[in-house]
Structures are given as structure tokens and as C-alpha cells.
Amino acid sequence: xxxxxxxxxxxxxxxxxxxxxxxxxxxxxxxxxxxxxxxxxxxxxxxxxxxxxxxxxxxxxxxxxxxxxxxxxxxxxxxxxxxxxxxxxxxxxxxxxxxxxxxxxxxxxxxxxxxxxxxxxxxxxxxxxxxxxxxxxxxxxxxxxxxxxxxxxxxxxxxxxxxxxxxxxxxxxxxxxxxxxxxxxxxxxxxxxxxxxxxxxxxxxxxxxxxxxxxxxxxxxxxxxxxxxxxxxxxxxxxxxxxxxxxxxxxxxxxxxxxxxxxxxxxxxxxxxxxxxxxxxxxxxxxxxxxxxxxxxxxxxxxxxxxxxxxxxxxxxxxxxx
Numbered sequence: 001x002x003x004x005x006x007x008x009x010x011x012x013x014x015x016x017x018x019x020x021x022x023x024x025x026x027x028x029x030x031x032x033x034x035x036x037x038x039x040x041x042x043x044x045x046x047x048x049x050x051x052x053x054x055x056x057x058x059x060x061x062x063x064x065x066x067x068x069x070x071x072x073x074x075x076x077x078x079x080x081x082x083x084x085x086x087x088x089x090x091x092x093x094x095x096x097x098x099x100x101x102x103x104x105x106x107x108x109x110x111x112x113x114x115x116x117x118x119x120x121x122x123x124x125x126x127x128x129x130x131x132x133x134x135x136x137x138x139x140x141x142x143x144x145x146x147x148x149x150x151x152x153x154x155x156x157x158x159x160x161x162x163x164x165x166x167x168x169x170x171x172x173x174x175x176x177x178x179x180x181x182x183x184x185x186x187x188x189x190x191x192x193x194x195x196x197x198x199x200x201x202x203x204x205x206x207x208x209x210x211x212x213x214x215x216x217x218x219x220x221x222x223x224x225x226x227x228x229x230x231x232x233x234x235x236x237x238x239x240x241x242x243x244x245x246x247x248x249x250x251x252x253x254x255x256x257x258x259x260x261x262x263x264x265x266x267x268x269x270x271x272x273x274x275x276x277x278x279x280x281x282x283x284x285x286x287x288x289x290x291x292x293x294x295x296x297x298x299x300x301x302x303x304x305x306x307x308x309x310x311x312x313x314x315x316x317x318x319x320x321x322x
Contacts, residue, residue, distance in 0.1 A: 003079040006032035006111075010084075011051070013059025016073060016152065019114030019133045026111045033079025037070035038062060039094045045086035065227040068094060069152050072229055072251050076112040076135055076150065081105055097251050101284040106247075106255035108135040108148060115149075115167050130156040132220070134169065137254040144175035145254040145262050146235040146246065154223035154230070161220040166213035168234070180237040181209045182293045184245065185217055188231035193248055193289045199296040204245070206293055237293040238264030242273035244315070245289040258286070271316045273299075278313055280305045290315045 006021040008014055015035050022032040041064050042051060052058035060066065074081045075098040083095060099105050118132045132151045138144035147168050165172050176183075183206075190203025199206060209215045218232050233253055237243040244262055246253035254262075260279050265272035274290055286303045301315050 001030060003031040003033050005035060006077065006079075007034040007073075010035040010037050010070070013061050016061065016069060016131065018073060018077060019112065019131060020119070022077060022111040023113040026113060031079040032077050032111050033081075034070065034074045034077050036082040036084035037074060038067050038085050038089075039071055039083050039091035040064060040067055040085060040089050042086050042089045045089055049086055051084075051086065061227055063227060065225055065229070067091070069227045069229040071095070071098065072150060072231055073112065074098075075105060075251055076108055076133075076148065078107050078109075078111045097249065100258065100280050102281040104257055104279075106250050106252045106257050108137050108252050109139075109256055110135045112148075112150060115163070117167060130154055130161075130220075132163065134167070136170070136175070137252060137256055137259075138175070139256060139261075141170040142174055142177065144170065144236075145244065145256070145259065146233050147175075148252065149218060149232040149234070150229065151220055151232075152229040153226045154220055154228070155226045157220065157222045160222060162216045163218040163220065163232075164213065165209060165215045165217060167217075172209075172213075176236040178239070180239060180241065180293060182237050183207050183209065183217065184235045184237070184243050184291055184293070186233050186245065186248070188233070188248075188251065188253075193245070193298050193300055195298055195300040197298055199291045199298055202248075202298070204291055204296075204298070206291070206296060238274060240264060240273060241293045242290050242315070243293060244274050244276065245291055247286055248289050249287065265314070272314050273317060275312060275314045278303060278305065282307060288313070288315065 006018040025032040046052045046058050047054045071094050112133045112135045115132050115134050131153050134149050136144045136147045185205045186203050193202035235243050260277040262276045284305045289300045291298050
């Protein structure tokens with residue numbers, strides 16, 4: 001057995017609750033997956049083809065907002081991703097956020113699981129049914145490229161809440177050892193990042209960790225739409241002050257299926273700030289972003305892959321350097 005379904009049946013709604021069952025499967029070395037889902041609300045085809053009850057209509061989570069929530073949960077489950085839209089109803093742009101051009105899924109390296117503070121067994125948060133889950137990308141727990149936090153049903157919070165450093169797993173001081181005591185936090189739906197502009201313009205918040213594990217990383221305000229899903233990426237900074245934000249058009253922006261390796265540049269070449277090995281298909285276009293912790297400057301490098309896989313590239317302060 002290599003994978004198991006962690007969710008309820010999509011047809012009936014409420015198949016978003018995967019955080020605890022995925023945790024059990026993870027410790028059993030089994031990849032959890034979600035049920036098949038829609039990438040769009042499918043319009044009038046939803047009831048005509050039997051995807052929803054013809055009299056009662058579709059469950060609330062079959063809305064367009066709900067469809068993005070299910071897409072994010074599916075790709076971050078680390079299991080198979082099965083979209084089951086009616087013909088001509090698939091949201092292709094949304095699906096392409098989950099994979100490379102050749103269809104290889106860009107997934108994290110651990111299944112998306114419920115944060116301890118949001119576990120019904122611990123009840124540390126004043127909430128009814130708010131869901132906040134976490135995962136990461138990186139070759140090991142001691143070498144993490146970035147953390148991901150997914151939050152939905154924030155309308156269920158009784159008051160505004162937040163995510164702190166001590167909510168992250170593996171522990172920050174282990175995963176980002178040898179890096180600056182600063183992180184970059186960005187919500188996926190922020191405006192596009194453009195080279196040489198300030199990071200704040202595209203939603204990148206640079207945080208200096210002065211309070212250790214109690215430092216607040218992400219505020220969680222009470223929301224109106226339960227399916228308005230927030231996806232935050234938290235990335236470290238090299239000692240030279242630069243941090244790799246990754247491929248920001250993808251839900252998993254630092255997947256090891258895209259970035260085979262990531263390392264900080266040493267002092268031998270002052271122009272080079274970070275190097276990485278990129279996986280993909282020949283002629284695929286990959287936009288990779290980096291940010292400076294002190295100035296907030298962004299660099300976005302557009303790469304056209306020369307070979308099929310594992311090409312080494314650099315991000316540099318000198319636009320002529322490659």
C-alpha cells in the first residue's frame with residue numbers, strides 16, 4: 001500500500017477535513033490523498049450530469065472558492081491528484097499551478113497536516129471548525145527550503161488568531177540552522193512580484209525574529225467566506241541577506257520536484273546570491289524570485305530550461321551574470 005484516501009466523499013461535501021487522518025498515514029509511511037474534486041463550479045453541467053443532486057443542488061464547497069480550496073488540499077496531500085470536472089469545465093490555469101509543464105506534480109515533502117494548536121484534541125485555540133494546516137519543502141528536516149501554511153474556514157474563529165514560530169514543524173531552529181534570524185512570509189494570492197521593486201508591493205513581509213518561538217508570523221483574522229483559503233509560504237534568508245522565494249505562480253513554490261537543490265552563494269563571487277538546480281522539461285519557462293532581507297529588493301529571473309532536467313542556475317545582483 002503506497003497511498004490511501006484521507007478525505008470524505010466529495011459528492012456530499014465537507015471532504016476538506018484531511019489534517020488528522022493525513023497525520024496518521026504519514027507516520028505509517030503512506031501517502032494520503034483527497035477524493036476527486038472539481039477545479040471550477042462546473043456551471044449547469046454540475047446537476048445535469050449527476051455531479052450534484054438535481055433537486056438539492058451542489059454542496060456549498062462546490063463553489064469556485066471551494067474548488068480552489070480542494071485543489072490546494074489535493075496537491076499538498078502528497079498523494080494522487082484527481083480532478084473530475086465535466087468536459088470543457090476544467091480550470092486549466094488552476095491545475096497548472098499544481099504541476100510542471102510535463103504534468104509532474106509539484107508537491108511538498110510531507111503531507112499537509114493539522115497544526116497542534118488547531119487539533120480538536122488539544123483545544124488551544126478558541127474556535128469551532130477553523131482549519132489551519134502545515135507542511136514544508138526540503139530534502140530533509142534539517143534542510144528546509146520553506147514552510148507552507150494553509151488556512152480555511154476562518155469564519156469559525158471566535159476571535160482573531162495568529163500563527164507563531166512555535167507552530168512550525170520541524171522546529172525552526174533546526175530547519176533553518178546557519179541562516180539569518182529572519183524570514184520572508186508571503187500569501188499566494190498577493191500581486192505579482194516584479195524585479196527591482198519592493199517586496200511589500202507583492203505581499204512579501206520580512207520579519208526579524210526578536211521574540212524567538214513567540215514571534216508572530218501570520219495573523220489570522222476572522223473571515224466571511226469559509227472557503228476563502230489562505231496559503232502562506234515562509235522562507236529563510238542566507239547569511240548574505242538573500243532568500244529564495246521560488247516559483248511564485250505555483251501553489252508549492254519551492255517543491256523539490258522543481259528545485260533539486262538550493263544553496264547560498266559564498267563570498268567568492270559577490271554578484272551571486274543564491275544557486276539552485278531546476279527540474280523541468282526542455283524549453284519550459286520558469287520564473288524564480290529572490291528577495292533581500294535588508295533592502296526589500298526583489299529579483300525575478302526568467303529561465304528557459306535548456307535541457308530536460310537538473311540544470312544549475314544562479315540569481316545574481318548583476319543582470320549579465322548567469
